[in-house]
Amino acid sequence: MPYRLTVIGTGYLGITHAACMADLGFDVLGLDIDADKIRRLNNGELPIHEPGLEAVLRRGLESGRLRFTTSYEEVGAFGDVHFVCVGTPQKQGEYAADVSYMDAAIESLAPYLGRECLVVGKSTVPVGTAGRLADKLARLAPDGVQPELAWNPEFLREGFAVKDTLNPDRIVIGVRSERAEKVLREVYQPLGEVPIVVTDFATAELVKTAANAFLATKISFINAMAEVCEAAHADVKQLSEALSYDDRIGGRFLNAGLGFGGGCLPKDIRAFMARAGELGADQALTFLREVDAINMRRRARMVDLARELAGGSFQGCTVGVLGAAFKPNSDDIRDSPALDVAVTIGHQGGQVTVYDPIALDNARKAHPELRYGASALEAVRGANVVLLLTEWPEFVELDPEVLGQAVATRKIVDGRNALNAETWRSAGWHYRALGRP
Numbered sequence: 001m002p003y004r005l006t007v008i009g010t011g012y013l014g015i016t017h018a019a020c021m022a023d024l025g026f027d028v029l030g031l032d033i034d035a036d037k038i039r040r041l042n043n044g045e046l047p048i049h050e051p052g053l054e055a056v057l058r059r060g061l062e063s064g065r066l067r068f069t070t071s072y073e074e075v076g077a078f079g080d081v082h083f084v085c086v087g088t089p090q091k092q093g094e095y096a097a098d099v100s101y102m103d104a105a106i107e108s109l110a111p112y113l114g115r116e117c118l119v120v121g122k123s124t125v126p127v128g129t130a131g132r133l134a135d136k137l138a139r140l141a142p143d144g145v146q147p148e149l150a151w152n153p154e155f156l157r158e159g160f161a162v163k164d165t166l167n168p169d170r171i172v173i174g175v176r177s178e179r180a181e182k183v184l185r186e187v188y189q190p191l192g193e194v195p196i197v198v199t200d201f202a203t204a205e206l207v208k209t210a211a212n213a214f215l216a217t218k219i220s221f222i223n224a225m226a227e228v229c230e231a232a233h234a235d236v237k238q239l240s241e242a243l244s245y246d247d248r249i250g251g252r253f254l255n256a257g258l259g260f261g262g263g264c265l266p267k268d269i270r271a272f273m274a275r276a277g278e279l280g281a282d283q284a285l286t287f288l289r290e291v292d293a294i295n296m297r298r299r300a301r302m303v304d305l306a307r308e309l310a311g312g313s314f315q316g317c318t319v320g321v322l323g324a325a326f327k328p329n330s331d332d333i334r335d336s337p338a339l340d341v342a343v344t345i346g347h348q349g350g351q352v353t354v355y356d357p358i359a360l361d362n363a364r365k366a367h368p369e370l371r372y373g374a375s376a377l378e379a380v381r382g383a384n385v386v387l388l389l390t391e392w393p394e395f396v397e398l399d400p401e402v403l404g405q406a407v408a409t410r411k412i413v414d415g416r417n418a419l420n421a422e423t424w425r426s427a428g429w430h431y432r433a434l435g436r437p
């Protein structure tokens with residue numbers, strides 16, 4: 001009999017996992033403590049923006065294989081395998097991750113586990129969490145019931161979440177028994193040939209943080225080169241192109257610009273440093289402090305460049321900001337470099353109007369103090385400076401002539417090195433970019 005799956009925590013990760021597993025043929029019950037989110041999901045309404053996911057969600061609901069609830073009792077009774085996908089944000093005022101949602105999920109679920117089952121952590125957690133939660137699970141489960149824990153970190157990328165879930169490049173499973181390994185191999189069997197790396201708990205937890213630390217380092221490496229290029233009047237775009245032909249280096253994650261943000265990389269590298277400190281291995285990760293600092297300096301540099309173009313001060317200056325999401329094809333504004341820059345310029349006296357194709361509602365809720373335009377043209381109307389901060393395709397394709405007629409002065413800072421400098425300059429724009437002359 002195929003396993004019945006539950007997915008606890010239906011955010012960017014959980015909704016995708018639940019809907020895709022239902023698409024693969026499993027009966028899936030999703031749970032969240034946010035009742036409004038659950039109501040919307042049961043109505044086939046996606047509470048986030050993720051390309052292709054709404055169709056998979058609706059297909060699941062229509063097939064009868066996918067449902068959502070707020071009842072842990074129902075989830076406990078339903079599932080053979082429970083995937084835990086709750087948030088693990090950065091703690092307020094600290095580098096460490098807040099794993100209290102993870103603990104809360106285990107505490108809520110354990111008393112309702114009535115039979116043999118596997119609880120699988122998918123969230124990104126500090127190494128050591130899985131071992132601690134396994135003890136907690138065993139302690140809180142009803143007498144005579146012995147649920148087992150496994151760790152199965154998730155590598156999906158927002159914007160490509162469905163594809164990444166159905167065609168993962170690898171699956172990592174941290175287990176303490178052959179039975180747990182067998183169950184997870186069966187669950188992922190419909191995905192076909194995918195490399196599966198079986199590890200202990202600690203290694204599985206670390207693979208995820210190590211992957212994010214590597215990606216963050218690669219981005220900050222090229223952004224550090226951009227800083228040097230700025231000082232030496234060199235061109236980081238040409239530099240990264242030349243580096244990318246070396247297949248030991250590769251071109252991905254090598255685009256200099258405003259740096260990384262979002263709900264994962266920044267908080268994950270900070271949590272990694274905090275955890276290494278607790279383990280007495282902090283020296284091993286001191287370089288991540290620099291990775292973080294380089295990344296944050298790009299935002300400051302962006303503000304400086306914009307101020308320079310504004311004539312030395314933002315007082316009385318109108319700034320049109322293109323982009324609010326932390327990256328294109330997402331509505332996620334968590335630690336978004338674009339919004340960070342927009343807010344800082346606002347604080348420094350600039351009249352900022354922001355436009356984003358998808359993330360406007362989220363941005364408006366988080367930053368009601370900013371102005372928002374209904375289109376790119378509206379956001380830049382009358383602007384003294386335009387900033388491109390998220391490389392949405394519709395911004396990359398903007399016609400410099402059409403935009404030029406809307407602005408007060410043709411000045412643009414390309415925070416993502418996404419535009420063709422020559423095209424914009426020949427349309428009369430003063431074009432500046434990070435890391436380029």
Ligand SMILES: NC(=O)c1ccc[n+]([C@@H]2O[C@H](COP(=O)([O-])OP(=O)(O)OC[C@H]3O[C@@H](n4cnc5c(N)ncnc54)[C@H](O)[C@@H]3O)[C@@H](O)[C@H]2O)c1
Pocket residue numbers: 008009010011012013014031032033034037085086087088101102104105108122123124125154155156157158263264
């Ligand atoms: N978003 C991504 O691209 C991505 C990729 C890989 C890994 N991750 C990791 O996955 C985890 C979840 O990330 P996310 O982006 O989906 O976060 P999210 O904030 O979008 O979703 C988390 C969900 O958990 C729910 N929740 C909180 N406490 C709960 C509880 N006690 N019981 C049930 N539900 C609860 C929240 O209401 C929310 O809907 C994080 O650890 C993150 O680092 C995320």
